[in-house]
Amino acid sequence: MSVAEKMDSTTAAPGSAQRRTLQRVILPTDAQVDTVPLYVDAGSASGIRLREDDELARAPKLPEDKLHLFSSGGPTVHFDDIHSRRSMSIRAGEQVSYGTYFNAFPASYWRRWTDVRTVRLEITTSGAGTVTVSKSNARGSIQHVESSLVNGETTTVFDLTLVPFGDGGWYWFDLAAGHEGLTLVEAQWTAQEAEGAEQRAHGKVTLEITTMNKPDYCLNNARILAANPDALENVQEILIVDQGTKKVRDEEGFAEVSASLGGKLRVIDQGNLGGSGGFARGMYEAVENGSDYALLLDDDVVVEPESILRMLAFADHCKKPTIVGGHMFDLHNRSVLHTFGEVVDPHRIVPATPHADMDMRHDFSVANLRQTSWLHRRVDVDYNGWWMCMIPTAVIKDIGLSLPLFIKWDDAEYGLRARAAGYATVSLPGAAVWHVSWLDKDDMVGWQSYFHERNRLITTLIYSPYPKGGRVLRESVQADVKHLVSMQYFTEHGRLEALRDIFKGPEQLHGVLATKLPEINALRAQYADAQLKENVDDFPAPMLGRGPMGGTPMGLPLKKDLVSWGVKTVSRQLVKTPSPESAVRPQGVLAHRDSRWFRLAHYDSVVVTNAEGTGMSWYRRDPKLLRSMLAESARLHLRLAREWGELAERYRNSVAEITSMEAWKKTFDAHSVDGE
Structure with missing residues (x-):
């Protein structure tokens, strides 16, 4: 099949094999103005990363016609052009890119862990303009794939191979509007199910939230879920394990939210057994009610509900049962990525980043996905934090529930246990929550x-x-x-x-x-x-x-002086009496x-x-x-x-x-x- 073909949306071939949506293009809600760079950004598919003033002073001089690339007054996305979670307008003569965290397609992850080898990008537009598909490799080098002119109400289809994405890389598309403007109606990435077979069954999910005296956070996430019923289509049950003294049931608005979830919400009150006890209860109930997956969710987060659909589609296509987790953004600085993937340093048994190039405080409002090379290398992890993590019940039946640790190390231990039993964990780009970062805590x-x-x-x-x-x-x-x-x-x-x-x-x-x-x-x-x-x-x-x-605050002693400094300091503290x-x-x-x-x-x-x-x-x-x-x-x-x-x-x-x-x-x- 050709790399790209343009077809009218009403002319899909009859009798063609069924397809499953892997990832839909989504846009921020009205309450998420500060997250726009995670969904869509203006400009071309290439660019120069913005630099701080002191870095600019040391940088080589550029030709005058390139200086505008460093300007903070460049093109921006107009928030009022976003019509819905799936549709937006591009103004005449402007260009926007969907090569962003939530809308680029993480091709290398699908290539490594699933049986999918070809994906189809379907983009429905209204108006005149150009659709351009690009891809990257593990080094972050950007490559043009195909462009197509569009006019009127049109669905443009690109069939794209995943074969070259062994170590990393993404697919994405850009839209450029003609003189009359262009509207993105919707877009999605799909995969073809096996010829002659029924469509692959969607797994059933128990979504479990463990909470301890945070009923406001917990109810807010329940509201978000209720407002996105399509994300809950395959969620069999939403389970809140309430271990606190401030009960979610007593929170104002609970009855209305519960009713809006159509009978899917169940609250279990139990003594405070910590995060491991709450999440173990979620695992237990998922096995008992016949779910295929237990999706564990922290209470003090804001969830991107589309993550549920993406994680489920990915897990359903994995070659063998796989734990699929989401990333974490900073709740108080929502364009900042806090955790993209974690491993355990085997010599020290401490959490570590998978490779040295990773920037765990990366701000997408400063440098987008296309400008940040390390984000294009696939990151393989040992575990995923239980702020958002989906575990197949087949894995739970095989290796058990959480260790009874109350809090700390339960998620990391489970990932190591699963790996030892032959089950991988994948932290999936495009699936995430916003959570208070560790910088604001000292645990x-x-x-x-x-x-x-x-x-x-x-x-x-x-x-x-x-x-x-x-x-x-x-x-x-x-x-x-x-x-x-x-x-x-x-x-x-x-x-x-x-x-x-x-x-x-x-x-x-x-x-x-x-x-x-x-x-x-x-x-x-x-x-x-x-x-x-x-x-x-x-x-x-x-x-x-x-x-x-x-x-006056003092600095850290030099490494060569650290031992002698330590001996002297401890000796002083051991023998010298404090002043009265x-x-x-x-x-x-x-x-x-x-x-x-x-x-x-x-x-x-x-x-x-x-x-x-x-x-x-x-x-x-x-x-x-x-x-x-x-x-x-x-x-x-x-x-x-x-x-x-x-x-x-x-x-x-x-x-x-x-x-x-x-x-x-x-x-x-x-x-x-x-x-x-």
Whole structure:
């Protein structure tokens, strides 16, 4: 078949094989003005990335006829020309591109993971102009594929091969309007089902949202889903697992939203079993109700509902059962991509980016998809965050539900477990949510430190290919030292508790699922660094000029000096008694971004703002507490090193049992609320 053919929309060949829509071209809603660059942008299929002024000053001089490419006053998309989620007008003489995050076709992902080898692009337009199809390769080089003139009400069809997309690359199209303007009526990418066979059955989905005291976020996503009924066509059930005290059922407007979802919404109230307990319930219910997929969705997100259709189409075409996840954009800066794909560094057991070129704070309003070469290389991942992740129930039946970890590392562990069993995870471009970025949180301190430490060690014990977990034990000791010299004693208490609980084994994980967080929070009263106050004026006024270096923030020591600096700093904190006045007045106040361990280590007493900016705590140095906690850390890490092999075998052998449907059912039954 030719690369492109132009045909009237009413002349499709009778008796032709059925086709399935893989991806529709979509446009932002009226409430999403700040997301326009993710859907459509103005200009040609090539361009020069905008640069900051200081970079421009160092750049080679360009000919005057090229300087306009750096101008911020170039062509823009007119938001008032967007008619609906699928249709928009292009003004006379202007050009727009659909080579964007949500509307370019991620050809390399379909090429690698599915059985699709040819896709058809169908573009329906009204008016006169030009349709141009382009593609890219893994290096981001742009190649013209085909152009076609259009006039009147026309559907233009391009049949496109996926064969050259082994390592990366996208397809997309641009529209250029003639003198009278041009309207995009609709466009979609489709695939032909097998000749002589019935159309491939669409999988059935249980869409599950885990929530904890965020009923407003949760109900907002339910409204978004209700407003997009076509995205729910194959959703068998929308399940909200409510683990909070502020119930979604009690939120204003719940009854109306529930009614608008046509009986698909069900709420389960259960005790707070954390994210792993909520998502495990979603997996469990999806298996029980006969769904083909469990689509896990965080509560504090804004979802692009078209993602559901795209993920389902992709998963249905995968060569074998595959976990399909969506990407994450910054909820407070919606054109900024926060997570495009993650792997686990096997030597350190920490999340990492798949390759060094990736920019995890990429702003599409500054540089679009076509101008950003690293976005064209296919990214293969170890796992996908459970802010949006669709898991085939065939995988759940084979490898079990989530580990009972409460929060942290449950999604990464599941991806590693699935990979070990032969199931891949794909983070699919064009499927995404908006979520509060990690930059606005600091979950390495406070009560969450317990779960970070324990669950990272559990994951290491089960999956590390290196003796005694590679660098994990060494880094764990280093982290203890950093928290201790930073006067974060409540945080360190949680980390030490995590180490102790590792030795209790996997058998107790279900039993402490609902009790561990209350136990940790009950310790807050013992530690000054855990006492949060709203305003800096709630503390005594700081001593003028009495902080280290007069209160001027200090930088990180040079790498060659780090060991000697650390020994000197820890020694000082171990033996030198804090000044008496530091117990009654802080030496200074530090903003959260300045409260790095190598700065905090020089203070005896300082007030520190938390990551959210909602309050601050008074850190005060306690040499006696430092000595006892440092000794306990050394003792526990030495024991862990000695018993590593035995513990690793114990945890590995327990996975099938503690993630089974039967084990989780006992936990759900024990923590049911109101008979659920």
